[in-house]
Amino acid sequence: MALDIDDNLPDRETAGQFYQKYELKEVIGEGLSSVVRKCIEKGTGKEFACKIIEFNDDNQELRDASLTEIRILKLVGGHPNIIDVVASFETPTYVFIVMELCHNGELFDYLTTVVRLSEKRTRQIMSSIFNAVNHLHSHRVVHRDLKLENILMDSNMNIKITDFGFAVQLGENATLYDLFGTPGYMSPELLKRVQNADMPGYGLPVDLWACGVIFYTLLSGSPPFWNRRENLMFRMIKDGQYTMTGAAWDDVSETAKDLIRHLLVVDADERYTVAQALQHPFFSIERTQRRDFVAKRTLKAHIILIWSINRLRTLYYRPQPIRGKELLENPYRFKSYRKMVDSIAFLLYGHWIKKDEHQSQNRATLFQTEEKSDLVRHEQILEQSRLLGEQSEALQLKRQNEMHEKT
Numbered sequence: 001m002a003l004d005i006d007d008n009l010p011d012r013e014t015a016g017q018f019y020q021k022y023e024l025k026e027v028i029g030e031g032l033s034s035v036v037r038k039c040i041e042k043g044t045g046k047e048f049a050c051k052i053i054e055f056n057d058d059n060q061e062l063r064d065a066s067l068t069e070i071r072i073l074k075l076v077g078g079h080p081n082i083i084d085v086v087a088s089f090e091t092p093t094y095v096f097i098v099m100e101l102c103h104n105g106e107l108f109d110y111l112t113t114v115v116r117l118s119e120k121r122t123r124q125i126m127s128s129i130f131n132a133v134n135h136l137h138s139h140r141v142v143h144r145d146l147k148l149e150n151i152l153m154d155s156n157m158n159i160k161i162t163d164f165g166f167a168v169q170l171g172e173n174a175t176l177y178d179l180f181g182t183p184g185y186m187s188p189e190l191l192k193r194v195q196n197a198d199m200p201g202y203g204l205p206v207d208l209w210a211c212g213v214i215f216y217t218l219l220s221g222s223p224p225f226w227n228r229r230e231n232l233m234f235r236m237i238k239d240g241q242y243t244m245t246g247a248a249w250d251d252v253s254e255t256a257k258d259l260i261r262h263l264l265v266v267d268a269d270e271r272y273t274v275a276q277a278l279q280h281p282f283f284s285i286e287r288t289q290r291r292d293f294v295a296k297r298t299l300k301a302h303i304i305l306i307w308s309i310n311r312l313r314t315l316y317y318r319p320q321p322i323r324g325k326e327l328l329e330n331p332y333r334f335k336s337y338r339k340m341v342d343s344i345a346f347l348l349y350g351h352w353i354k355k356d357e358h359q360s361q362n363r364a365t366l367f368q369t370e371e372k373s374d375l376v377r378h379e380q381i382l383e384q385s386r387l388l389g390e391q392s393e394a395l396q397l398k399r400q401n402e403m404h405e406k407t
């Protein structure tokens with residue numbers, strides 16, 4: 001939603017240099033320490049995003065951090081999966097970072113609309129993320145805040161890593177000690193170090209842990225580590241306590257799960273590096289599919305294809321019988337009902353719930369949500385269930401009629 005663009009705009013006198021070149025437009029995002037607005041380059045009419053960081057005399061730390069962010073962005077710029085910075089401006093009270101504009105927003109919002117992604121789409125996204133991380137790590141830059149909200153999508157749905165506010169460039173053999181990041185994505189070694197000064201520092205592997213969390217969340221629609229009580233969630237992280245069971249994982253390949261297991265490894269020395277992740281068979285599936293023409297294999301593929309089409313057709317005309325008792329015990333077993341339960345849960349809670357046997361996790365509460373079970377919601381739920389029920393009955397009837405016509 002576009003906010004009033006005259007609210008809290010940096011004044012034109014102090015930020016004259018910026019205003020000579022750009023015109024600020026509506027707010028498109030907000031962080032803890034910044035506001036991001038759309039802006040137009042006056043000479044060309046091109047659209048960009050502008051991150052505006054405001055600080056006062058008491059907050060020189062924020063100013064220094066913003067300047068480090070710009071330095072790092074310029075150092076790693078030019079990679080197709082890292083946000084491009086086109087200009088930056090400093091005044092005594094503001095820093096402006098002008099970046100390419102990502103029209104399709106955050107990966108987080110995209111995932112919220114589709115609930116979870118196919119393995120194929122996840123492969124494309126994770127490949128882009130790992131390629132970007134590979135580029136960062138080749139410069140010894142550790143991002144420290146990789147998460148779904150910091151991964152943007154441009155107008156072609158290409159992935160762009162952004163928000164380098166916590167990023168640092170490590171010296172040779174240097175390690176880090178401070179608490180930076182977002183709770184659900186923090187690595188065990190970072191948490192252990194913060195709680196115990198005798199523990200060694202942390203480094204590049206924290207980004208691979210965060211990649212594991214993102215990977216897991218894309219495939220299942222829920223985060224691997226979640227508990228309403230943060231200290232319990234931190235315990236789960238430190239123990240590497242997560243599962244890949246439940247309906248969401250049924251059709252995920254062993255290859256994908258194997259890569260997740262190599263990323264969510266508590267011991268940072270045992271965890272995959274980004275180079276190892278990129279070499280994993282999960283990413284060679286598409287490469288191996290592009291093989292040379294072999295007549296026997298092609299014939300076999302065609303036979304399987306025809307068999308599958310016939311099977312699908314049979315399934316369509318003869319829908320799987322739904323037994324009442326089974327439906328009551330495990331509605332998720334039936335695809336048609338899975339969607340209905342999801343929609344009702346979404347209306348009730350205002351966010352997606354995790355569908356595993358414990359019913360204990362949900363993705364969005366990790367990023368704060370409130371239960372929205374007021375009267376209006378209940379009305380909506382009843383209406384939604386009624387409509388879904390009608391739709392399902394109508395579909396069954398239609399199929400039966402089609403069956404009759406065919407026989």
Ligand SMILES: Nc1ncnc2c1ncn2[C@@H]1O[C@H](COP(=O)(O)OP(=O)(O)OP(=O)(O)O)[C@@H](O)[C@H]1O
Nearest residue numbers: 029030031032033034036049099100101102163165
């Ligand atoms: N280039 C861009 N194109 C489109 N939207 C953007 C762009 N850059 C940032 N945003 C939006 O603005 C939000 C805040 O930006 P960013 O994460 O860089 O700010 P921040 O102050 O560092 O945030 P945080 O407090 O989460 O660390 C992003 O999550 C995104 O929704």
